[in-house]
Amino acid sequence: MPTLCKYEECTGCQACIQACKHQALRPIQNQHGFIHPYVDEKACIECGLCEIICPILNSVWVKNKLEPRTLAAWHKDMEVRWKSSSGGAFSALADYVLEQRGVVFGAAVTTKCKIKHIGITQRMELDALRRSKYVQSDIGKSYIEAKKFLQDGRLVLFSGTPCQIAGLYAFLRNHQYDNLYTVDFICHGVPSPFVFEEYIKRMETKYGSDIVNINFRDKRNGVEANLLIVFNTLKSGVRIERFKDNSFYHGFISSVFLRDSCYKCQYATMPRYADITLADYRNIGNKKKFEHEKERPLGFTGVMVNNEHGEVLIQNSEIQYEERYFAELASSQPHLKVPISKPSCSDDFFECLKNEGYDKAAKRFLPMSIKKRIEIGARMLLGVKFFYALGKLVRILTGKRSLFIE
Numbered sequence: 001m002p003t004l005c006k007y008e009e010c011t012g013c014q015a016c017i018q019a020c021k022h023q024a025l026r027p028i029q030n031q032h033g034f035i036h037p038y039v040d041e042k043a044c045i046e047c048g049l050c051e052i053i054c055p056i057l058n059s060v061w062v063k064n065k066l067e068p069r070t071l072a073a074w075h076k077d078m079e080v081r082w083k084s085s086s087g088g089a090f091s092a093l094a095d096y097v098l099e100q101r102g103v104v105f106g107a108a109v110t111t112k113c114k115i116k117h118i119g120i121t122q123r124m125e126l127d128a129l130r131r132s133k134y135v136q137s138d139i140g141k142s143y144i145e146a147k148k149f150l151q152d153g154r155l156v157l158f159s160g161t162p163c164q165i166a167g168l169y170a171f172l173r174n175h176q177y178d179n180l181y182t183v184d185f186i187c188h189g190v191p192s193p194f195v196f197e198e199y200i201k202r203m204e205t206k207y208g209s210d211i212v213n214i215n216f217r218d219k220r221n222g223v224e225a226n227l228l229i230v231f232n233t234l235k236s237g238v239r240i241e242r243f244k245d246n247s248f249y250h251g252f253i254s255s256v257f258l259r260d261s262c263y264k265c266q267y268a269t270m271p272r273y274a275d276i277t278l279a280d281y282r283n284i285g286n287k288k289k290f291e292h293e294k295e296r297p298l299g300f301t302g303v304m305v306n307n308e309h310g311e312v313l314i315q316n317s318e319i320q321y322e323e324r325y326f327a328e329l330a331s332s333q334p335h336l337k338v339p340i341s342k343p344s345c346s347d348d349f350f351e352c353l354k355n356e357g358y359d360k361a362a363k364r365f366l367p368m369s370i371k372k373r374i375e376i377g378a379r380m381l382l383g384v385k386f387f388y389a390l391g392k393l394v395r396i397l398t399g400k401r402s403l404f405i406e
């Protein structure tokens with residue numbers, strides 16, 4: 001029997017499952033809905049490939065830059081920025097690859113609100129990949145599909161969490177394909193698909209209708225604290241929830257129901273595996289003013305160009321940007337250095353969810369703190385600019401690095 005990585009360290013990248021030529025490994029969901037490999041002893045011939053492939057068992061030395069060139073970036077088309085989580089940099093990079101008849105892989109909301117990785121070849125399909133989905137996406141067979149496209153000489157842009165990108169390189173046995181570009185993002189951690197499923201059921205009961213799509217980051221009321229979660233329902237039209245009232249989002253930012261491996265993430269560090277790393281460029285710009293301040297209200301994507309290959313993609317695409325500096329982005333991004341900590345209530349939350357259902361568990365473990373409510377209220381009342389000016393003043397007066405949590 002193969003010795004796979006420790007259960008709590010497995011990221012669910014499924015590189016081992018996709019690499020197995022004997023279908024001896026299958027994806028199974030644990031009680032929190034996270035996928036783990038299951039070994040079918042009868043089918044396994046003990047070739048050991050899964051052990052060689054696993055990116056956790058075989059960490060690779062990454063040559064990428066420790067302090068990469070850093071940009072505040074945005075898409076030239078305002079419509080696309082409205083539809084993106086941050087500045088739409090991902091779409092600008094994807095546009096180029098699709099124009100070259102390439103293939104773009106990323107996470108999409110599929111039937112029954114399942115989050116899965118898919119590959120697209122047409123620009124009209126790109127909207128499905130846009131925006132953050134705050135649930136672990138099922139990578140399925142996308143490494144196998146990406147490899148086929150690469151071997152056929154097609155350009156491939158593969159986007160995903162840092163662990164999914166590490167899984168892809170491991171699956172490709174670290175073979176360097178000139179026609180492969182990879183994009184990850186600075187990652188807070190991935191929430192449980194089971195909790196998400198329970199949350200969706202709760203919202204379906206509330207609206208009296210099936211939910212067919214969800215936008216985790218709708219900007220119609222503005223970015224930051226004013227973000228909305230929007231549901232497309234079958235019978236009850238479009239329904240909107242404010243972030244601040246939303247238990248699932250609150251559970252995500254307070255890290256209550258993330259995958260176990262996220263709390264020990266090996267990839268919350270520099271250098272990165274991907275050619276390009278994306279992030280929210282928020283709460284910064286105090287020391288060096290933005291030349292393109294007028295672009296700020298719709299959001300910037302922070303872009304780290306981790307190697308020369310990533311540089312080529314930036315140069316070829318029509319991404320709009322201004323130069324910033326790595327230390328600035330890093331100052332607001334703890335997960336470039338350390339993984340998120342596991343809250344002490346996490347196990348109790350899952351126990352309560354199992355025994356008493358989503359509503360009770362959410363009420364007991366996911367209420368928003370008074371501090372967070374004050375912060376959100378202040379942002380809405382003062383507007384983003386004044387809010388940061390106030391934050392700066394408080395920092396100067398108190399000597400604290402930051403008054404507010406992110």
Ligand SMILES: Cc1cc2nc3c(=O)[nH]c(=O)nc-3n(C[C@H](O)[C@H](O)[C@H](O)COP(=O)(O)OP(=O)(O)OC[C@H]3O[C@@H](n4cnc5c(N)ncnc54)[C@H](O)[C@@H]3O)c2cc1C
Pocket residue numbers: 083084085086087088089090091105106107108115129130131132133134135136137159160161185186187188189190191278279280281301302333335
């Ligand atoms: C779970 C999660 C945690 C995040 N944590 C942070 C953080 O701590 N700090 C930070 O600065 N930014 C974080 N982000 C990233 C950020 O929200 C934006 O994705 C990033 O700024 C890019 O924005 P954009 O407008 O350029 O592109 P967008 O159009 O928003 O592009 C989204 C890209 O992310 C991919 N994606 C979306 N959801 C998932 C998913 N569940 N799994 C894998 N890939 C996915 C899509 O395939 C697409 O490539 C997180 C995103 C997710 C999904």
